[in-house]
């Protein structure tokens with residue numbers, strides 16, 4: 088089975104076009120002002136109009152109902168990715184604001200972090216496992232840091248997306264040790280924070296597609 092690919096932090100037209108041409112499955116739009124890839128909802132909607140067959144993912148951090156309502160009204164995302172401290176119930180509540188479901192980001196550094204993610208079964212549609220942000224960080228994701236991806240092997244409480252430190256160079260080995268069926272990258276397809284590298288977007292999708300999971 089071919090691995091599904093999300094390219095996150097889309098903030099300009101050329102990157103969206105490169106990801107669509109490479110046949111990425113998901114395009115992530117980060118609605119969080121402190122992110123170097125953050126975009127306004129209006130910009131996300133403008134870019135999402137170019138997504139072709141790809142699905143749009145609104146990346147949000149502890150959104151309130153007002154923001155969720157605006158996200159639905161302006162962007163109408165296929166998926167909402169909750170990247171803050173959202174509870175299982177909050178994930179369930181957010182489902183009505185997305186076309187196809189909610190992904191919950193869970194930071195990982197030890198086995199207990201993975202085990203705790205099972206509490207989202209029945210509340211979120213998938214878990215996005217990510218690296219823990221550095222101490223004192225002002226944003227919860229997009230640091231380009233990896234971790235022991237083998238901790239995810241055998242996690243089957245709900246589908247998962249592998250994220251954290253992935254790049255064209257690392258994705259094949261990461262899929263192999265984790266058993267992931269979906270992958271996500273930001274920093275690994277940039278030349279500087281917030282600056283996408285079009286060749287690396289294509290290389291990442293190609294490298295991910297060459298991996299096979301069972």
Ligand SMILES: O=C(O)c1ccccc1NCC(=O)[C@H](O)[C@H](O)COP(=O)(O)O
Nearest residue numbers: 095122228229230231251252272273274
């Ligand atoms: O990337 C950001 O700046 C960001 C900011 C706030 C919330 C989430 C953010 N990123 C979300 C993602 O899904 C990233 O792809 C994930 O953290 C992996 O990032 P990286 O290790 O840089 O590939």
